Amino acid sequence: MNDKLAAILTCIAALALVLQTWRRFRRRALSIRLLVLWTAIWSSVAYFALYPSHLDLLMRFLNMGNRLFFLTMSGILVLLILVFRQSLELTRAEERLGRLTREVALLDHRLRHGETSSPEPVDDSRGSETEG
Amino acid sequence: MKPVGVFLTAYNEARGLSPLLDAISPEYEVYVVDDGSMDATPEICRQKGVHLVRHAINLGQGNAVLTQFAVAIDSSHEFIVAMDADGQHDPAAIPSLLEALRVSGADVAQGSRVLGSNHASAPWARRTFLGPVTRLLNWVTGYRLTDAMCGFRAYRVSTLRRWREMFDRFQEPEYMASELWIRMARAEFRVVEVPVKLRDRHAGVSRKGSARYGWGVASAILRTVLDPPPSERP
Numbered sequence: 001m002n003d004k005l006a007a008i009l010t011c012i013a014a015l016a017l018v019l020q021t022w023r024r025f026r027r028r029a030l031s032i033r034l035l036v037l038w039t040a041i042w043s044s045v046a047y048f049a050l051y052p053s054h055l056d057l058l059m060r061f062l063n064m065g066n067r068l069f070f071l072t073m074s075g076i077l078v079l080l081i082l083v084f085r086q087s088l089e090l091t092r093a094e095e096r097l098g099r100l101t102r103e104v105a106l107l108d109h110r111l112r113h114g115e116t117s118s119p120e121p122v123d124d125s126r127g128s129e130t131e132g
Numbered sequence: 133m134k135p136v137g138v139f140l141t142a143y144n145e146a147r148g149l150s151p152l153l154d155a156i157s158p159e160y161e162v163y164v165v166d167d168g169s170m171d172a173t174p175e176i177c178r179q180k181g182v183h184l185v186r187h188a189i190n191l192g193q194g195n196a197v198l199t200q201f202a203v204a205i206d207s208s209h210e211f212i213v214a215m216d217a218d219g220q221h222d223p224a225a226i227p228s229l230l231e232a233l234r235v236s237g238a239d240v241a242q243g244s245r246v247l248g249s250n251h252a253s254a255p256w257a258r259r260t261f262l263g264p265v266t267r268l269l270n271w272v273t274g275y276r277l278t279d280a281m282c283g284f285r286a287y288r289v290s291t292l293r294r295w296r297e298m299f300d301r302f303q304e305p306e307y308m309a310s311e312l313w314i315r316m317a318r319a320e321f322r323v324v325e326v327p328v329k330l331r332d333r334h335a336g337v338s339r340k341g342s343a344r345y346g347w348g349v350a351s352a353i354l355r356t357v358l359d360p361p362p363s364e365r366p
Contacts, residue, residue, distance in 0.1 A: 101189055101191055102195060105188070105199050106199060108185075
């Protein structure tokens with residue numbers, strides 16, 4: 001009985017989070033990629049709360065015997081992947097922000113002081129910047 | 133436009149900026165790259181009539197240095213001198229940096245606090261960590277520097293213009309000095325060192341003696357060494 005209650009409560013919580021995710025998406029606070037990702041995560045939580053025996057299929061495939069250990073390790077792995085992705089996005093955002101701020105400062109300086117481009121011809125082609 | 137531009141990178145340096153700007157000879161064109169200061173730094177620059185290049189937000193000194201290079205390349209100066217706005221770099225040393233560039237034909241004149249006469253009185257952290265970091269950079273670059281981390285330098289602008297496309301490749305602006313030396317070495321820039329004296333900061337404490345900064349420098353060196361672009365030569 002307690003297991004069923006726990007499963008129902010978990011489902012309700014997961015459903016609430018799915019709705020919350022959709023609300024954020026509708027308010028443009030979430031990209032479609034994150035909408036899909038988090039909806040999948042919350043839906044999986046609800047599904048396996050209702051049908052825990054279906055986890056056993058996955059565990060047999062992975063040759064694991066302890067359900068709790070499997071859930072814990074899976075959760076940690078998913079979280080680490082998410083943190084890694086967020087780190088990459090944060091780094092990219094910082095880089096873009098830095099570049100943008102420098103460009104704005106340079107443009108503002110040019111406008112106010114009427115600086116001209118360098119007197120030497122400049123090769124603006126990007127062909128020489130290929131990596132590897 | 134005057135042949136020499138003097139660039140200061142500043143963040144909340146209102147306290148000592150005015151006397152510093154007054155101490156710079158009027159024969160130079162003065163620029164202040166303001167890295168999003170929240171104090172009166174921009175107002176002081178406007179009052180003194182120097183060029184103010186302003187970041188909308190604080191990005192760190194490395195990004196301010198990249199902006200400095202972009203403005204220098206845009207200009208028609210023959211040489212630029214880069215210095216900090218915290219008062220540690222004496223404007224009286226500017227002519228010696230420029231003279232070293234002219235006489236030697238080098239691309240960069242590096243100020244050396246070690247060759248200067250008062251290194252022994254520098255803060256403990258600097259005296260302790262500067263040597264190993266400089267030796268590490270010497271080993272990686274092949275230069276024979278005595279002080280790789282001093283921000284008091286003069287550059288030949290024509291060299292910076294040939295180098296312009298590499299500025300987008302900087303990966304660790306926060307630890308600019310390390311990456312800059314490695315990239316300059318790959319581009320075979322000629323460097324000459326000039327003794328400079330260090331003065332006390334107007335205010336505040338340098339963070340460059342912290343363990344975190346030291347770790348950042350080491351990781352920036354490692355990252356730059358492991359990630360070489362195909363060619364750095366201008």
